[in-house]
Amino acid sequence: MKERYIIKNLLRFSAALLIGFLPVSVSGQDQVFFLDTLTRKFLNYCETYPREEIYVHTDREEYVAGEYIWFQIYLFDRQSDRLAPDGTIAYLEILNAENRPVVQKRISVEGGLGSGQAWLPDTLSSGRFMLRTYTNWMKNFMPSNCFMKDLSIYNAINTVNFMNRTMPMQQEEAPGTDSGMSEFAESGIGMSFGNQGKDILEINIDAGNSYRSDNNNLCYMFIETHGRIDYKNSIILIGETTRIQIPRSMLTPGVNQVTLFSSSGKPVDERLIYTEEPVTRHPAVRSTDGLMTRTMEEIEYEMKNDGQADSRIMTMSVSVAPETGNTFMDISDYMIFGSEFGVLPDTIQRSRLSDLSPGVIDRFLATAKSNWIDWDLILSGKHQALKYNPEHEYLSLSGHLVSRGTLEPDSGQYLFLSQPGKKAIFQYARTDREGYFNFSLPVNEMIRDIIIQPEEAERNDLIRMEPSFSDAFFETAAFRETLSGELSPSISRMCANYQVNAIYGNAEAEVQEVPLLTVTEPRTFYGKPDFELNMDDYVRLPVMEEVIFELLDGVQMRKKKSGYEVIISDPDFNLPYDKPPVLFVDGVVVHDPAVIAALDPGLVEKIDVIRARYVIGDYLFSGLVNFITYAGDYSCISLPVYAVRLPYRTAEQVMKFHSPDYSTPESRQSRIPDFRNTLYWNPSATPDNDGICAMRFWSSDLSSDYEIIMQGVTTDGKPVSFRKAMKVEKGSLK
Numbered sequence: 151m152k153e154r155y156i157i158k159n160l161l162r163f164s165a166a167l168l169i170g171f172l173p174v175s176v177s178g179q180d181q182v183f184f185l186d187t188l189t190r191k192f193l194n195y196c197e198t199y200p201r202e203e204i205y206v207h208t209d210r211e212e213y214v215a216g217e218y219i220w221f222q223i224y225l226f227d228r229q230s231d232r233l234a235p236d237g238t239i240a241y242l243e244i245l246n247a248e249n250r251p252v253v254q255k256r257i258s259v260e261g262g263l264g265s266g267q268a269w270l271p272d273t274l275s276s277g278r279f280m281l282r283t284y285t286n287w288m289k290n291f292m293p294s295n296c297f298m299k300d301l302s303i304y305n306a307i308n309t310v311n312f313m314n315r316t317m318p319m320q321q322e323e324a325p326g327t328d329s330g331m332s333e334f335a336e337s338g339i340g341m342s343f344g345n346q347g348k349d350i351l352e353i354n355i356d357a358g359n360s361y362r363s364d365n366n367n368l369c370y371m372f373i374e375t376h377g378r379i380d381y382k383n384s385i386i387l388i389g390e391t392t393r394i395q396i397p398r399s400m401l402t403p404g405v406n407q408v409t410l411f412s413s414s415g416k417p418v419d420e421r422l423i424y425t426e427e428p429v430t431r432h433p434a435v436r437s438t439d440g441l442m443t444r445t446m447e448e449i450e451y452e453m454k455n456d457g458q459a460d461s462r463i464m465t466m467s468v469s470v471a472p473e474t475g476n477t478f479m480d481i482s483d484y485m486i487f488g489s490e491f492g493v494l495p496d497t498i499q500r501s502r503l504s505d506l507s508p509g510v511i512d513r514f515l516a517t518a519k520s521n522w523i524d525w526d527l528i529l530s531g532k533h534q535a536l537k538y539n540p541e542h543e544y545l546s547l548s549g550h551l552v553s554r555g556t557l558e559p560d561s562g563q564y565l566f567l568s569q570p571g572k573k574a575i576f577q578y579a580r581t582d583r584e585g586y587f588n589f590s591l592p593v594n595e596m597i598r599d600i601i602i603q604p605e606e607a608e609r610n611d612l613i614r615m616e617p618s619f620s621d622a623f624f625e626t627a628a629f630r631e632t633l634s635g636e637l638s639p640s641i642s643r644m645c646a647n648y649q650v651n652a653i654y655g656n657a658e659a660e661v662q663e664v665p666l667l668t669v670t671e672p673r674t675f676y677g678k679p680d681f682e683l684n685m686d687d688y689v690r691l692p693v694m695e696e697v698i699f700e701l702l703d704g705v706q707m708r709k710k711k712s713g714y715e716v717i718i719s720d721p722d723f724n725l726p727y728d729k730p731p732v733l734f735v736d737g738v739v740v741h742d743p744a745v746i747a748a749l750d751p752g753l754v755e756k757i758d759v760i761r762a763r764y765v766i767g768d769y770l771f772s773g774l775v776n777f778i779t780y781a782g783d784y785s786c787i788s789l790p791v792y793a794v795r796l797p798y799r800t801a802e803q804v805m806k807f808h809s810p811d812y813s814t815p816e817s818r819q820s821r822i823p824d825f826r827n828t829l830y831w832n833p834s835a836t837p838d839n840d841g842i843c844a845m846r847f848w849s850s851d852l853s854s855d856y857e858i859i860m861q862g863v864t865t866d867g868k869p870v871s872f873r874k875a876m877k878v879e880k881g882s883l884k
Contacts, residue, residue, distance in 0.1 A: 257802060259285075289622075338517070340356050343423065355369065356391050369410050378402055392573050405490075423510070444848060451860060546590060550581075570599050646825075731774050759775050855876075859871075
């Protein structure tokens with residue numbers, strides 16, 4: 151009996167020893183089925199809820215009220231880590247300490263790039279402001295899914311009081327996420343990381359007896375980075391601690407999310423780790439070491455690769471401004487995190503990752519959590535419809551239609567959008583169950599005059615337009631600080647420089663000579679009319695009722711007790727339609743025929759008539775008549791109370807940064823002072839055929855320490871950054 155017991159235990163020991171030498175990952179039908187299902191659901195989730203990330207390069211982080219802020223927007227697709235290929239609109243705001251916007255701009259973004267400028271009102275009080283930027287799609291996940299950074303703005307007249315703000319709660323301060331050990335205590339399984347080599351990631355899986363018994367010594371591991379799957383496998387647990395090793399080469403550089411699932415497919419533990427990208431590219435920069443005032447600086451920049459495929463600069467934004475020590479992280483570092491893991495602590499935001507000790511990033515990731523990857527939604531496979539759609543090539547103009555008396559939503563109703571003009575532009579939209587409607591406007595820099603009105607005026611509805619900018623904010627608190635005697639010399643100099651430039655009228659911006667966006671000539675939505683009446687070809691009749699009776703074949707106007715009605719006959723059967731035609735004045739729908747009857751014929755240039763049925767989408771016109779005035783601006787008609795009229799610009803006009811040219815002796819000897827705070831700004835420096843970005847600019851009258859900051863993207867989609875100090879010394883004018 152004793153010998154049988156010894157033999158039995160020897161067999162158990164041998165089996166355990168054998169398992170110890172086998173790979174810990176196994177594959178069976180159930181394991182493969184779960185991993186395949188998880189993979190399918192994960193990829194479907196990432197496709198349904200794609201992640202967008204924005205980085206904004208500004209010429210500075212500190213400004214004086216009254217100056218321009220210059221910026222370049224980089225929009226990335228998170229999964230590919232490349233610039234977003236489609237055109238869209240970026241919404242840029244500058245918020246004060248109380249989360250009230252002081253600047254709001256819509257910026258056209260093409261191929262992931264969008265440049266612009268914003269004037270900082272000279273009435274702003276000194277304070278700490280927040281610049282945030284997002285797309286319409288990102289509004290679904292606000293306030294976290296947007297680019298944010300602080301700007302310090304000073305009023306040159308009053309710098310004593312400074313309105314500061316508390317920053318949004320950062321992940322490292324979030325309650326209940328100290329180390330994740332509470333999850334291990336509940337699930338009985340958790341992860342820790344062993345000795346980390348350069349080439350190997352070592353993960354220790356600690357599982358208690360209860361977990362191993364309930365899960366047949368099985369768990370699953372899934373590693374993703376930015377929505378890309380790096381590793382997935384089933385793991386056989388050996389004792390309380392199971393150690394696995396994964397080649398680092400399998401992991402995408404960036405923040406890797408490591409998740410453990412139980413045998414039943416429930417997420418039981420999760421960790422975030424940082425994998426550095428090997429440095430294979432080095433910037434080669436050539437510039438002048440010493441620079442005098444009013445002299446030209448030439449900078450040449452190119453990428454050098456260590457035996458890798460050729461990767462050149464695609465585009466770069468370049469700023470040259472005084473060195474203040476107040477810097478925001480470069481694009482190459484920012485895109486490691488993006489906005490996926492919440493607000494980054496200042497220790498990371500204001501530093502280069504290469505300068506941080508390894509523990510700083512690890513401590514942040516130990517408590518951080520992705521606000522994109524939601525395993526409950528992924529595993530359920532149920533995807534909820536989102537309110538805001540991507541604005542590819544078009545801008546969304548939205549609102550709600552409600553009953554004026556009850557303020558309840560009016561669903562299933564048509565609304566019309568018109569743009570007054572001699573070319574009739576028409577859109578329709580239909581309200582959903584919540585009374586919500588949406589129109590799409592082409593993106594360009596022109597200001598449109600837009601009129602929106604319901605189809606059925608007698609319903610007494612009210613149109614409430616929805617703001618295009620997000621109303622979701624992080625909670626902050628404002629408090630006032632006294633800066634008397636505490637202003638740094640650089641800030642005092644900036645304020646003085648601004649005042650001098652304002653006195654001498656040195657403009658910082660000028661209108662771009664060539665618009666960046668092409669404005670196409672609009673075409674009348676109904677095409678060539680069946681009949682076009684030019685009023686100048688006929689003797690002027692005194693009233694519109696006679697004009698219609700005498701000159702418009704197939705169109706009748708009748709006077710009734712309640713007013714007037716207009717009738718069009720079907721040209722095929724010569725019978726009146728059972729529904730009245732749609733009447734327009736300058737392309738704007740007019741519901742009351744009495745308005746047409748009262749229209750002065752002397753103001754009308756021509757009349758277009760469509761007698762046949764006309765269909766746009768699923769909206770049917772039983773004929774239409776458009777009265778086009780000489781002014782063509784709907785100015786001869788009073789706007790009805792149920793309509794909304796507003797000027798609207800879908801994208802801001804881009805201006806050009808002004809930089810003086812001192813190439814002639816006369817300009818160098820000019821007595822007009824040049825105290826620019828930003829020496830140079832170029833949002834889109836592009837390389838020549840040799841892959842070199844060359845930039846030239848002139849220094850000002852200030853002797854100071856400057857910093858050249860370059861942010862850009864290579865041809866293979868990688869963000870790159872470079873900073874260089876530059877000193878300007880006082881020199882004699884020649």
